[in-house]
Amino acid sequence: MIGTMGLMVSMAMGCQAQQDVKPTNGSSLGVSTKPTQVVNISWEEFESLRSQNPQMRLVDVRTEGEVSGGFVGGTTDFVVFDDEFTEKAVKNLPKGSPVALYCKAGGRSSKASNILTQQGFGKVYNITGGIDAWISKGKPLVNKD
Numbered sequence: 001m002i003g004t005m006g007l008m009v010s011m012a013m014g015c016q017a018q019q020d021v022k023p024t025n026g027s028s029l030g031v032s033t034k035p036t037q038v039v040n041i042s043w044e045e046f047e048s049l050r051s052q053n054p055q056m057r058l059v060d061v062r063t064e065g066e067v068s069g070g071f072v073g074g075t076t077d078f079v080v081f082d083d084e085f086t087e088k089a090v091k092n093l094p095k096g097s098p099v100a101l102y103c104k105a106g107g108r109s110s111k112a113s114n115i116l117t118q119q120g121f122g123k124v125y126n127i128t129g130g131i132d133a134w135i136s137k138g139k140p141l142v143n144k145d
Contacts, residue, residue, distance in 0.1 A: 036117045036121070036122055036123070036124060037117065038110070038113040038114055038116075038117055038124050038125070038126050039123075039124070039125050039126070040110075040125075040126050040128050041100070041125050041126070041127060041128065042127070042128060042129070042133070043127060043129070043133055043134055043137065043139070046058075046100050046125065046127055049098070049100070049125070050074070050100075053098055055097050055098075056097065056098040056099070056100060057076045057077055057093060057094070057097050057098070057099045057100070058072065058074055058075045058076050058077070058100050058102070059075070059076070059077045059078070059079055059089075059093065059099055059100065059101045059102070059112075060072070060075045060077070060078050060079075060101075060102060060103070060131075061079055061080065061081035061085070061101055061102070061103045061108050061109050061112045062080070062081075062103050062104055062108070062131070063080055064078075064080065066104060067144070068143075068144070069141075070141030070142060070143050071131070071141060071142055071143075071144075072102065072131060072134055072139070072141065072142070073140065073141075073142040075142075077092060077093060079092060079093070079112075081103065081108040081109070081111065081112045085112060085115065086115055086119060089112070089115070089116060089119070090119055093116070093121070095119075095120055095121050095122065096122065097123075098122070098123035098124075098125065099116060099121055099123065099124050099125065100124075100125040100126075100127055101113050101116075101124070101125070101126055101127065102126075102127040102130045102131055102134075103130045103131070104130045104131055104132055105129060105130040105131075105132050105133075106126065106127070106128045106129050106130045106133075107130075109126050109127060109130060110126045113125070113126040
């Protein structure tokens with residue numbers, strides 16, 4: 001009886017070990033199918049990255065009303081984070097360029113960043129603290145003409 005129990009436990013553990021094994025890539029060729037992850041960065045890190053990569057897009061995902069109060073200079077795109085965000089972003093943003101997003105405090109841009117990675121954008125950065133962090137550092141805002 002004990003021998004049978006031991007065999008059953010060994011079999012169960014063996015099955016569990018097999019179930020826990022997960023492939024590290026999507027194919028036998030070693031190509032990863034893991035989606036890109038969002039990288040959270042500060043404004044200082046953004047400025048450093050952009051100086052090294054001038055084609056980096058800076059995207060404001062706040063509402064038009066919020067943007068009318070001013071935005072960060074160098075913002076290249078305004079895509080409101082709403083129910084149509086995914087469609088507008090895929091249509092208007094180049095997937096091949098790195099993209100950094102900001103909002104008021106970081107919540108909406110974090111969600112928007114995750115959506116972009118799910119849509120196949122390669123390098124996506126979420127600027128933590130949003131425009132509030134920019135303003136708290138005494139940085140200027142730009143207004144639309």
